[in-house]
Amino acid sequence: MRMNKRGMMDDFFDFIFTAIAAFFLFSFIFWTLDYSVKDSNEESMAVLKNYQRLDSAVSNLRSEAYLGYNLEGADLDAKIKESKILGGKTITDCPDYVKEGDCTNNPVGLYSWAKSFCRWNEERKKCERITLA
Amino acid sequence: MLTKKGQFDIARKTIYWMIAGVMITLIVLAFAFIFGGYKSKLTYVPGEIRAEYIALRFANNEECFAWQDVSGIVHAGIIDISKFTDEQMNTSCYFTNLNQGYEEFNFGVTLENEKKSIRTNNYYHKDDYTLFKEVLIRDENGLIKKDRLIIYVQEKI
Numbered sequence: 001m002r003m004n005k006r007g008m009m010d011d012f013f014d015f016i017f018t019a020i021a022a023f024f025l026f027s028f029i030f031w032t033l034d035y036s037v038k039d040s041n042e043e044s045m046a047v048l049k050n051y052q053r054l055d056s057a058v059s060n061l062r063s064e065a066y067l068g069y070n071l072e073g074a075d076l077d078a079k080i081k082e083s084k085i086l087g088g089k090t091i092t093d094c095p096d097y098v099k100e101g102d103c104t105n106n107p108v109g110l111y112s113w114a115k116s117f118c119r120w121n122e123e124r125k126k127c128e129r130i131t132l133a
Numbered sequence: 134m135l136t137k138k139g140q141f142d143i144a145r146k147t148i149y150w151m152i153a154g155v156m157i158t159l160i161v162l163a164f165a166f167i168f169g170g171y172k173s174k175l176t177y178v179p180g181e182i183r184a185e186y187i188a189l190r191f192a193n194n195e196e197c198f199a200w201q202d203v204s205g206i207v208h209a210g211i212i213d214i215s216k217f218t219d220e221q222m223n224t225s226c227y228f229t230n231l232n233q234g235y236e237e238f239n240f241g242v243t244l245e246n247e248k249k250s251i252r253t254n255n256y257y258h259k260d261d262y263t264l265f266k267e268v269l270i271r272d273e274n275g276l277i278k279k280d281r282l283i284i285y286v287q288e289k290i
Binding site (some may be wrong): 018029045 | 175264
């Protein structure tokens with residue numbers, strides 16, 4: 001009878017061991033799969049945000065062309081790549097700043113590499129790009 | 134003739150396998166649930182991406198608000214202000230089922246500078262997120278101005 005009790009205890013511990021192993025196995029599988037999906041979703045959203053920024057930048061340049069700003073000789077690729085989002089608005093060039101303070105301070109750092117800067121035109125109430133000769 | 138110990142061993146194994154059987158069934162079910170859930174997660178497209186694709190029509194399709202000149206050329210990204218009406222939205226641009234449409238994507242669309250807003254037929258201002266699009270608008274006099282399209286997205290109620 002003592003043998004049988006020991007046998008039952010063996011079975012009981014086997015059972016507990018199986019249950020704990022299964023729990024950790026499930027946790028691991030679940031975590032791995034869930035993490036990979038979350039990771040790919042985050043990547044998709046990052047790609048979407050980048051697409052939205054590029055789309056807005058292209059629209060900004062098209063607007064400039066329609067509105068008569070001179071884009072001749074401008075490096076459009078660089079402008080598109082360097083466009084940044086400020087307060088939900090994509091800034092590609094000086095005319096995209098709508099406030100005088102933003103225009104003067106140039107918080108996204110447009111033309112940090114070129115001989116150009118943004119200046120507020122009080123008469124036209126618009127931000128303009130000034131290029132030094 | 135089985136001894137008492139032999140009889141007990143058989144009974145013990147039966148009890149063990151009864152409990153283990155339940156456990157094994159639970160494990161198999163859990164696996165099935167995990168992989169079923171994984172499959173649906175893997176094929177899920179975030180709502181913002183779907184909304185972005187749907188919203189492309191607003192500024193790029195002549196059946197929505199894109200300007201179409203007299204020669205028939207559609208100017209993507211330029212909104213014809215005369216088309217920017219609820220009627221245009223609900224007749225040829227985007228329309229959801231009258232009864233069940235609230236379960237689909239609905240949009241409130243605003244032109245920021247013009248301060249003009251329209252909405253789809255089942256939009257009830259329950260905004261899940263907002264999309265922005267830089268656009269040009271063409272007014273009644275043919276003048277082109279810069280504006281921003283703000284698209285409020287209601288995924289479903």
